[in-house]
Amino acid sequence: MSDWIDVCATDDIEEEDVIRFDHGARSFAIYHSPEGEFFATDGLCTHEQVHLADGLVMDHIIECPKHNGQFNYTTGKATRLPACDHLGTYPVRVEGDRVQIQLSE
Amino acid sequence: MTPGIVIAGAGYCGVCAARAAREAGYDGQITVIGDDPEWPYERPPLSKWDGVAPRLQPIFAEDWYAGNNVDLRRGIRVTGIDRAARTVALGTGEVLQYAHLLLATGASPRRLHANAVPGARPSYLRSYSDAQMLAQGISAGADVLIIGGGFIGLELAATLAARKAFVHVVEAQDRILARAVPSDISKMVLDLHLDRGVTVHTGTAVDAINNGVAFLSSGQSVRAEHVIVGIGSVPNTDLAVDAGLRADNGISVNERFVTQDPDIFAAGDCCNVPIAGAGRARFESWQVAGDQGRFAGQVMAGARPDPLSPPWFWSDQFGHSLQVVGQPSMGTQTVLRRLPQGGMIAIETRADGQIAYAAGFAPGNAVGRDIKIIQRLMDGGVVADPTLLSDPDTPLKAILKRR
Numbered sequence: 001m002s003d004w005i006d007v008c009a010t011d012d013i014e015e016e017d018v019i020r021f022d023h024g025a026r027s028f029a030i031y032h033s034p035e036g037e038f039f040a041t042d043g044l045c046t047h048e049q050v051h052l053a054d055g056l057v058m059d060h061i062i063e064c065p066k067h068n069g070q071f072n073y074t075t076g077k078a079t080r081l082p083a084c085d086h087l088g089t090y091p092v093r094v095e096g097d098r099v100q101i102q103l104s105e
Numbered sequence: 106m107t108p109g110i111v112i113a114g115a116g117y118c119g120v121c122a123a124r125a126a127r128e129a130g131y132d133g134q135i136t137v138i139g140d141d142p143e144w145p146y147e148r149p150p151l152s153k154w155d156g157v158a159p160r161l162q163p164i165f166a167e168d169w170y171a172g173n174n175v176d177l178r179r180g181i182r183v184t185g186i187d188r189a190a191r192t193v194a195l196g197t198g199e200v201l202q203y204a205h206l207l208l209a210t211g212a213s214p215r216r217l218h219a220n221a222v223p224g225a226r227p228s229y230l231r232s233y234s235d236a237q238m239l240a241q242g243i244s245a246g247a248d249v250l251i252i253g254g255g256f257i258g259l260e261l262a263a264t265l266a267a268r269k270a271f272v273h274v275v276e277a278q279d280r281i282l283a284r285a286v287p288s289d290i291s292k293m294v295l296d297l298h299l300d301r302g303v304t305v306h307t308g309t310a311v312d313a314i315n316n317g318v319a320f321l322s323s324g325q326s327v328r329a330e331h332v333i334v335g336i337g338s339v340p341n342t343d344l345a346v347d348a349g350l351r352a353d354n355g356i357s358v359n360e361r362f363v364t365q366d367p368d369i370f371a372a373g374d375c376c377n378v379p380i381a382g383a384g385r386a387r388f389e390s391w392q393v394a395g396d397q398g399r400f401a402g403q404v405m406a407g408a409r410p411d412p413l414s415p416p417w418f419w420s421d422q423f424g425h426s427l428q429v430v431g432q433p434s435m436g437t438q439t440v441l442r443r444l445p446q447g448g449m450i451a452i453e454t455r456a457d458g459q460i461a462y463a464a465g466f467a468p469g470n471a472v473g474r475d476i477k478i479i480q481r482l483m484d485g486g487v488v489a490d491p492t493l494l495s496d497p498d499t500p501l502k503a504i505l506k507r508r
Contacts, residue, residue: 048162054470056477056502065473066419066426068392081121081395082147084165 002104010097020053029053031073038092039073040101046085108202110405111193113183114209115139118373118398120164122207123175125402135175142180143233149391151236152260153421159236186348188366205368205405208345212338212374224314227332243331245269250319250329254281256420257335262303263422272303273327279308286464287451293466301423338389340375355387362401372397390418415483428476431462440495446471458488475501
């Protein structure tokens with residue numbers, strides 16, 4: 001079973017930026033790409049439990065605020081050491097002016 | 106077997122070199138030799154324990170090595186280099202041929218001079234087993250004296266104070282972190298330590314230690330059940346020097362990390378490298394070690410190396426993060442950028458207006474994003490208006506985008 005979960009308004013995230021979204025015990029990073037699309041990944045860097053919402057978004061890359069690991073947030077792929085493991089990604093849709101993500105149980 | 110790449114040292118530099126060579130398409134033999142018995146692990150967590158004991162954090166998953174045909178030899182020393190025969194001798198008696206040899210031998214803690222502090226039987230921190238010994242030996246309520254107010258000393262002070270030890274830090278210079286950060290940042294770090302119960306003695310030396318009491322040059326005496334020394338590191342150059350290679354505060358290499366022997370490279374904490382327009386330097390930084398190893402790995406693989414990033418490092422103390430990019434005192438003007446969440450970034454610019462260096466300190470990871478933007482401004486040689494750099498209402502990213 002999966003549900004669409006309300007995250008925020010579309011203008012709560014600037015373009016080429018990221019915010020943190022917590023749901024239950026889980027934490028996510030929600031991105032607004034320079035092209036105006038929204039994406040969602042796991043919130044914590046796969047290297048060392050640091051939240052990516054404090055990181056820097058450049059184009060489609062999120063850089064961890066701590067040790068400079070990088071991921072492509074549209075695919076979750078780790079693109080620079082020390083990050084080796086990929087991030088989980090989640091489906092995102094925009095309903096009206098709301099951003100929603102889909103979480104499977 | 107055709108000789109391939111041999112890497113002496115399995116720290117962050119050495120394994121990053123192996124990985125970079127493989128990722129650059131090198132299909133020859135790669136052998137990495139490390140004297141530590143553990144799988145290659147990250148050293149930064151060894152001074153920053155968030156629980157009761159240091160974490161053993163592997164750099165790569167254990168199956169990465171075999172999966173990428175990298176022959177990792179753990180718990181084995183390289184004992185000598187025969188340059189004419191292009192071989193290294195191992196502690197096991199084995200002799201390995203190389204086409205390219207990378208010395209990634211790292212550094213060792215600088216020791217107190219014999220009799221510098223009579224009565225001292227100090228601990229040093231470099232390896233996971235050193236960290237384990239500290240964690241096992243020092244319990245809540247212990248009296249700890251740390252000699253050296255640099256990063257290792259202060260991170261350990263924060264770690265141990267958080268575990269309810271009574272910590273004194275003694276620093277010979279008139280401020281902590283004097284080599285690494287500007288005085289405004291030093292002061293913030295100092296205030297945090299004082300606030301959390303660490304006693305800091307600057308401009309002070311330890312004259313002697315007797316029966317668990319340290320006698321300071323200030324005339325004070327403090328309880329010192331445990332003594333830890335963190336006064337910098339010395340590069341591990343013996344292998345290179347014994348092989349007739351030049352070393353002066355690190356194994357001398359050119360800008361491609363090649364020693365005077367074209368088949369032998371050196372990178373990371375053990376090497377001394379030319380800096381564009383600024384003489385030579387040896388770095389003690391996790392990021393620099395990985396970046397230099399990566400560069401050397403690409404060169405050894407015959408690939409075109411990606412440019413080096415500006416030197417960067419970080420420290421964690423009491424839930425605050427310090428990040429530094431560039432090299433201090435290469436700048437001529439300092440501007441201070443105060444962060445809305447608390448904390449500050451000191452930015453040094455050169456005469457031409459480009460940023461040479463920045464150091465930030467703030468709770469959590471609040472400095473991370475700005476420091477990474479500053480690194481990009483430096484990479485791009487951007488000349489930024491000091492008024493904008495110091496204005497907290499002007500996002501640094503806007504300056505980056507405007508260029």
